[in-house]
Amino acid sequence: MKCILVKREDAESIRRELISLNLLDNEYGPAAALEGIYFPVRDKFKDFKLVEVSLKKRTPRVFSLEESLRDKLTPEELEYVVKSFDVIGDIAIIEIPKELVKKEKLIANSLLMVHRNIRSVYKKLGPMEGVYRTRKLKFLAGEKRTVTEYKENGCRFRLDVAKVYFTPRLSFERKRIAEQVKPGENILALFAGVGPFPVVIAKMQSHVKIHAVELNPHAFRHMQENIRLNRMQEMITPILGDVKDVIPKKFVNSADRILMPLPKGAEKFLGEAFLAAKRNGIIHFYQFASEKNPFEDVEKLVISEARLSGRKAEVIGKRIVRPFAPGVVQVVVDFRVR
Ligand SMILES: C[S@@+](CC[C@H](N)C(=O)[O-])C[C@H]1O[C@@H](n2cnc3c(N)ncnc32)[C@H](O)[C@@H]1O
Numbered sequence: 453m454k455c456i457l458v459k460r461e462d463a464e465s466i467r468r469e470l471i472s473l474n475l476l477d478n479e480y481g482p483a484a485a486l487e488g489i490y491f492p493v494r495d496k497f498k499d500f501k502l503v504e505v506s507l508k509k510r511t512p513r514v515f516s517l518e519e520s521l522r523d524k525l526t527p528e529e530l531e532y533v534v535k536s537f538d539v540i541g542d543i544a545i546i547e548i549p550k551e552l553v554k555k556e557k558l559i560a561n562s563l564l565m566v567h568r569n570i571r572s573v574y575k576k577l578g579p580m581e582g583v584y585r586t587r588k589l590k591f592l593a594g595e596k597r598t599v600t601e602y603k604e605n606g607c608r609f610r611l612d613v614a615k616v617y618f619t620p621r622l623s624f625e626r627k628r629i630a631e632q633v634k635p636g637e638n639i640l641a642l643f644a645g646v647g648p649f650p651v652v653i654a655k656m657q658s659h660v661k662i663h664a665v666e667l668n669p670h671a672f673r674h675m676q677e678n679i680r681l682n683r684m685q686e687m688i689t690p691i692l693g694d695v696k697d698v699i700p701k702k703f704v705n706s707a708d709r710i711l712m713p714l715p716k717g718a719e720k721f722l723g724e725a726f727l728a729a730k731r732n733g734i735i736h737f738y739q740f741a742s743e744k745n746p747f748e749d750v751e752k753l754v755i756s757e758a759r760l761s762g763r764k765a766e767v768i769g770k771r772i773v774r775p776f777a778p779g780v781v782q783v784v785v786d787f788r789v790r
Pocket of ligand 1 (some may be wrong): 585618643646665666694715
């Protein structure tokens with residue numbers, strides 16, 4: 453590599469001059485030596501002697517996943533990959549379609565290289581399933597661990613992505629609910645997971661009492677840990693158990709607000725929710741629904757279940773929370789119980 457040797461004290465000004473004359477060869481980095489700094493040059497510069505030095509090639513800096521994979525994937529594959537991963541703390545969880553399986557390690561390594569905050573990459577092996585709503589994962593690259601710490605709405609959450617349900621895609625929804633809470637409310641956070649709804653509510657409204665019910669012992673233990681981590685022991689009481697058993701035993705006619713974030717199956721627990729709701733209490737009820745007609749069936753369901761429980765439900769809000777699958781969205785219907 454052609455270089456010029458420059459005294460240390462002149463190095464910065466000469467570097468600038470070389471750049472302005474387009475003579476600095478950026479493919480290689482300069483090298484420091486006892487006698488001065490060697491700059492790689494494209495051509496002769498003033499009366500500096502040209503010397504041959506072997507220099508290291510710079511590794512080109514990659515700024516985005518698109519850039520790093522552009523020459524390895526088709527534009528369609530690339531568009532898919534860019535949209536198909538979630539980052540929870542420092543763990544990326546990516547969806548790899550069958551056609552891209554051969555390139556999964558390459559994609560995972562690119563994620564690690566581009567996103568310095570990502571330390572581990574796992575691939576989804578299927579949908580969320582079972583009562584605990586967890587999914588199987590396959591390790592692809594980085595550190596082989598599934599416990600991480602995630603930050604949201606000024607709160608910290610420790611969780612094991614392989615053993616509990618968690619999605620960062622509900623962060624706006626958690627904030628939306630927390631903003632509606634009034635001081636003094638008694639809240640029942642059902643299907644509480646590792647505690648994101650109760651912890652975000654308690655962060656934004658400190659004069660509340662929240663009971664958070666969860667069936668998965670791993671999620672329950674993380675919820676206990678997260679309550680401590682965010683210093684919310686005074687406000688949140690975690691309960692390990694089944695909503696079907698816990699409500700009739702402890703919470704009849706007790707709640708001003710009830711959260712039901714179990715979009716696949718919450719309808720089976722509406723009877724318990726009506727049992728727990730005080731008059732004028734509010735229920736936030738989550739469901740999966742068709743994108744074409746997202747609210748009609750959910751509203752009908754809520755109203756008829758209320759009637760069966762001898763109550764009345766008045767819908768006071770509804771929104772699409774997030775797209776879930778092609779043609780399917782997650783919705784929330786907020787209703788007041790009379
Ligand atoms: C979709 S996840 C939601 C978790 C949490 N609210 C969140 O947003 O991350 C539903 C949770 O309900 C829990 N669950 C399912 N059936 C339950 C039941 N009968 N009683 C209590 N918890 C239950 C699951 O273990 C899971 O953690």
